[in-house]
Amino acid sequence: MSAPVVPAPEPLRRLHLTVVPALHPALDGPAVPLVDPATPPPRPPHRPGPRPGPPGVRRVPVDPFGPAWSVRADLPDPRAAGRTLFTTALEALAGRRPLSQVQRLTTPGVHAALVRGRRPAWCTSGTAPLLLGPVHVCEPVDGVAEVSAVARRGGRAHAVAARLEGVDGRWRCTALSIG
Template sequence: MAPTPPAPARAPKPPSGARELSEYFAPQRTSTEALPDPQVFIENLTRGVLEVFAGVREVEQLARWLTEDAYRKLLTRANLAARARSARGVPAKRPVHQILTIRHSSPADGIVEGVVVVAGPARTRAVAVRLEGMDGRWRTTSLALL
C-alpha cells in the first residue's frame, strides 16, 4: 500500500482579535452615496496632474488624493518629464489647458471611472482615472495621461 501524501502546509491563522484589528484599521470601502460628486474631484485632479507634469506643482501635493501605487507611477512620470525639460533647457511654466469634456461612469458601488479631454497649446490629450471610495473620500487608484 502506497503512503498517503502529507497534507499541504497552511499558514497559521492569526488570533481572531488581531484579524479583527487589521480589518478595522485597513482602508474601509465607502459607498458612492456617502461621497461627493466625482466630477469636481476628477476636474481638480486633472488640473493638478497637468501642473505636476509641467513642473509647477510638487507630486506630494496630490498624495492625499492617490493610492500608493498611483502616487509612485505619477512620481516616476513627473521625474522623467523634469529630466526631459532639463535636457532641452526648457524652464517649467504654468500650463494653459482648457478642459473640453469630462465623462465618468460607475461600474460598481464606490467606484468611478472617468476620462477628461484637455486641449493644450500644442495638442489635445486625454486623462483617464479610476476612483474608489476609501475612508469616506475619493482616492485615485489608477491614472493615465494619454
C-alpha cells in the same frame, strides 16, 4: 446706388436609380445564432481586496484600523473629484506645483509611478495654458467611478483618464492614464 446682382437658381437635376446585383446569393435556411446558449457568459476579471456590498448595506471592515470601502451615498460628486485630480496632476507634471500635492488624491502605487515616471513632453514644454475639457463619468460598480477628459495645450488634444474608488468617504485614484 445699384441693386446687387442675384445669381439665377440652378435647374433641378433628375435622379437616376441604378440596381446593382448582389455579389453573394441570399442565405437559405435557418439563421445561425451568434451566441451559444450552452456556453456560460464570461466572468468579470477579479478585483483584489474587499468589494463594496449591496446598496445601502454597510460593510464592517475586517481590519478596524485599515481603510474601509465607501458606498456611493457616502461619497462626494465624482465629476468634481476627477476635475481636481486631473488639474492637480497635470499642473504637477508641468512643474507648476509639487508632486506631493497629488499624494492625498492617489493610492501609494499611483503616486510612486508619477514620481519616478517620465513626464509627458507636452506637459513640461511650452508656456501655453493648459485647458481641461468637461469631465465624463461612468460608475460601473457602487463606490467606483471611471472619469475621463480631454486636456488641450498649444492647439493639441490629449486624453486623460482615471479610476476612482471610494475609500473612507472620499475618492482615491487607483489608476491614472495621461496620453
